[in-house]
Amino acid sequence: MSIDKDKIKHVAKLARISLDEKKTDSLTKDLSSIFKFIEKLNELNTKNIEPLTSILNEPLRSRTDEINDGKIKDQILENSPKKNEEFFIVPKVVD
Amino acid sequence: MTDITKKSLAQIVKAIKGKEISSTEVTAAFIKNIEKSKKLNAFITTCSDEAMKNAKEFDKNQKLDSLLPGVPIAVKDLFCTKSIKTTAGSKMLENFIPTYESTITKNLWSEGAFLLGKLNCDEYAMGSSNETSFYGNVINPIADQTVPGGSSGGSASALVADLTPATIGTDTGGSIRQPASFTGTVGLKPTYGLCSRWGIVAFASSLDQAGPMTKTVEDCALMLEAMATFDKKDSTSIKKKKENYFKNLKDDIKGIKIGIPKEYRVDNMPKEIEILWENGKKILKDAGAKIVDISLNHTKYALPAYYIVAPAEASSNLARYDGIKYGHRSSKGSNLIEMYENTRSEGFGDEVKRRILIGTYVLSSGYYDAYYLKAQKVRKLIKEDFDESFKNVDAILTPSTPSSAFKIGEKKDDPISMYLNDIFTVPANLAGIPAISIPSGKDKKDFPLGLQLIGKPLDEQKLLNIALAIEKRSGFKQSLKRWWEN
């Protein structure tokens, strides 16, 4: 399966990463060879195999319904590149 | 006076407990080495002042009944350390200062140790040579312009250069074991779930495991004992009784069955690796173990499967780096989408971008079944191979890496040749089983080579015992001249 530039552009958009032409070209080349490599898996017939759902053979552990977190507004906002006393601030979405 | 920094961790702990040396003296000695070793670029952040303060505090009222009393330890910059910058080797987290401490490092500090500094690593743990870090390449102390391996390259380099008595790294596809092999040190990837992932910058959630990187097997046991605890904040953490890996360490392996998987004998395998492997078999046989030929049928599909699963999980785990809550934010972009795209384009390096794109691709509509689902099925087959083999053997012996350390820049342009470094280490991650690399030989360049032991789930004690048996008998010795010091 070949990876073409348009696919790369589409995937980059999904991943929210901007790429210039040069980068798109080199990534197309890289990903093409990487995908050739991973397509080795097609040699295997896995029709009746169940996928691995979890490495551990344990059931999902749960916790009780108690409030023991939050109330740390300053800590939460501290590292934000753009904020005010109360909110994170982001540019508007173009509608 | 003997150079305390050349000693093993266990020896240092013994000396501190025996009041032969103070924490202050130990810490000062390592700091001195660090200051002279900037050429190696092993550290991203040094905490010398804090460390000295902690050492002096410790010496004031020494609490000696812990595992690591008064020991300064540097850790891979993937572990979130409270109030100390944590970068994951990336520009994205250049100024990120966590307000919380990872469970693993917290465990070390509760055993009496304290932070010496944050060690360089491949960006977001993606790499096998520590050449993808935003903070520059790390140099392998065994020879100039040689890679230390990755992604825990800074950790391995600092360890072998005596800049830290022991350290911790993370291993997703071999990132502890491969650098251990390249630097002639010991590196263990524990059973998935044995060490908590809480507070470690996530790369691939179903594969990541924190583990010790040490000079000796004994040190490895000691560190693992301090690290491994059940953590209720991590839903994938295993609940089990704590084990005394250090105390129970012994090299008696009579009757233990060691499996030799024929599929690990890859095409064009360098002669030296063959010899190393044969040697390992002999050592274990002489020590009383039984050697058994086994087959792990799906070995050759492990690396392709890994390069689907790991990037897929990474593409999702790295979606949180959006410039909103923390980390880098681009000053370019007039709306939200542009801000995202520029931030992530500026903040992530090339290898990370590559893997995010692969991961996004293999999960995308129309490709999920052919790639991600298929890879998870192959993973099941690989795990079943191991489960089957472990019915007949106690552990499996293989080389750790297909070569010794290579030159900086040698494999940078070909991603596949870089990925092939992980060919022997990746299967254990996919199956979630423990594996350790022990330095056991050298190639004709006099560079170290490691042997890998792969064990049953939660069977770390046995694995360490066998590793000790190899260590005691391999004759591996490494004494480096500190050519890098200014």
Added chain:
Amino acid sequence: MSKKNSEYLIKGDKDKWEVVIGLEVHAQVISNSKLFSGSSTKFGANPNTQVSLVDSAFPGMLPVINKYCVEQAVKTGLGLNAKINLHSVFDRKNYFYADLPQGYQISQYKNPIVGEGKVVLDLPNGSKTIGIERLHLEQDAGKSIHDIDPNNTYVDLNRSGIALMEIVSKPDLRSLDEVNAYVKKLRSIMRYLETCDGNMQEGSLRADVNVSVRKLGEKKLGTRCEIKNVNSIKFMQMAIDYEAKRQVGLLEDGKSIDQETRLFDTKKNETRSMRSKEDAHDYRYFPDPDLLPLKIDQKLIDDIKKKLPELPDQKKDRFIKEYALTPYEANVLVSEKEISDYYEEVAKFSDKKLAATWIMGDLFALLNNKDLSIAESPVSAKNLGKLIKSIKSGEISGRIAKEVFEYMTQSGEDPKKIIESKGLKQQSDPKELEKIIKEILKKNQKNVEKYKSGKEKIFGFFVGEVMKISKGKANPQLVNEILKKLLKG
């Protein structure tokens, strides 16, 4: 108001069109803390004060599931007569938005916690069963506030991570009335179970509406459009109506419907396409590797089933059987748990039928008038019960009771006290009444003649006069009896 549930059809230029509707209801789970973190879920807190490191997706943070939220989902599934899946999986739904700090939402895709079920609607012309496709648990997102700053959006993550149950119906709904009944029924069931408070103004209940049309008689389903995030039943109905007409218009013009996501503009009352068609969401679902598959014990399900409160449908059947209420009466009285509780308390004291009449009549009129919920009723159940008891015992007449009720709404007082203090006791002494009636008949001989000559309507005049003299307190039954007797002779 049992108006006929007339067929809801869109009359196009050429044909009659049937509207096929499916609802995806998002119900916020009642719990103290969030689905995967220990932050509080309380509504109305100051921004970003109920946010943990996990909620805001800091590096290295991991989810741990809240057992109670799982139980709430199981409870709701049982209330929907649905299959509880013993094995279910949490998946990541990947997309980027400012109020989604992880860059993905933890949800359930192929293996939800609850499977197929059903809900029975009571409509004016009979009952209808609506199929439930599934129910799954997922995280709610935070809030993006667009109107504080013209150039920026402000983000509050308090809501981020609160547990939601997404209830997906089969495309069985066919009219605006059915949609109304369905949402109200779901809401009622969850309020009975205390798994969701159904407060649409606070956003604890929202819906995405799927609408398609097809010619009446056609079996194949048309292309559907999804209208996202409609947060009131009225808007749902308006959106569906607009959308159905839009689709019919396009189809009759020979055009086709694009399967797309739309928004309902509450100012213009129309649906419009969400921008960026090129940005079609590819959610890249995959099982969340930070969580293991969820395993539910059959024992847990059985325990929860045992402790389930009586649900609306069961209560309705019981009211009909035990209290001899009509299906319509029963339906109204069980629509809210608070109403049925109120009713049963009133009925306990007095008369089951009268209680129903009074609640559905006078009490509801009062509450509607003053825009109060039954919980805020100025007339307590106990007191209403006493009032009805007084009517039943003959202490007061029905007419006077209305007066007393009026006083009760103002003072909240015990009716007995009001009857006492205002001297409203019914006059039921036959001797006294005879005296009064004889007086009236004596004074109105002409009308007595008229009555005896056949003008039966004059009876009302005499009754009126008795009421006037007695200030309305005369026992109407006795008055009738005595009047008849005296007029005969």
